[in-house]
Amino acid sequence: MRTAAGVAFLLLQLVWMLVEQRGPTRYFCWAPNDYMTRYHLEVRVAGRALSPAEIQQRYHLPAEDLSENVPQHLIDILEQRERTSGRGEEAAVALRYRVNGREERTWSRP
Template identity: 35%
Template sequence: MSLRKKIGLLFIAAQFILIVYAKFVPERFFCWAPFDEHTFLDVDVEVNGKSLSKKEIEKRYRYKSLGWEPRSINNVFNIIRQYESTYGKNDNAKVTVKYSTNGNEERIWFLE
């Protein structure tokens, strides 16, 4: 078998492994597995006792604060956790994310 064919088969095998792996982890950053979750989310943030507007929240996290997320909701949680553990660690922020995945009942995620 030629080197090109071996590299091609290795590439296809790696992609298959990543798709299977992505089905069993909450985050799916580095694979092209199909988006099988659709989540409606609504983020609210309070910093030092002051509620932020939707625009302020979007500026803070550089991500939407209200709308549809076509990937795992854990991606949004990771964006918020990362910001609050670095840039916002001294802001005394209280974050609430209300979300509903695939039309199921609404859930609430907190970060204080």
């Protein structure tokens, strides 16, 4: 019985990891982290550009940095802030990023 429970647990984790590998977030993967995301964040609140220090204070992220995660992690942090405590502040967010030195992409909100 204990062996069956252990095998079932490991199989469940394997399936979960395989599902996460196909998704954009990869929060619950066992796979090695092989992503380097260089990004630059620009934010305007009510038409005024925020300084790097204000961006750091608002999102707890540097305005420009190298992250060892997929870009979706950064996007999730930005969206969470704007959906909760930033709601109603008319923030325009632009995230420019490169994954592993490839072509630059941009994500923006709204």
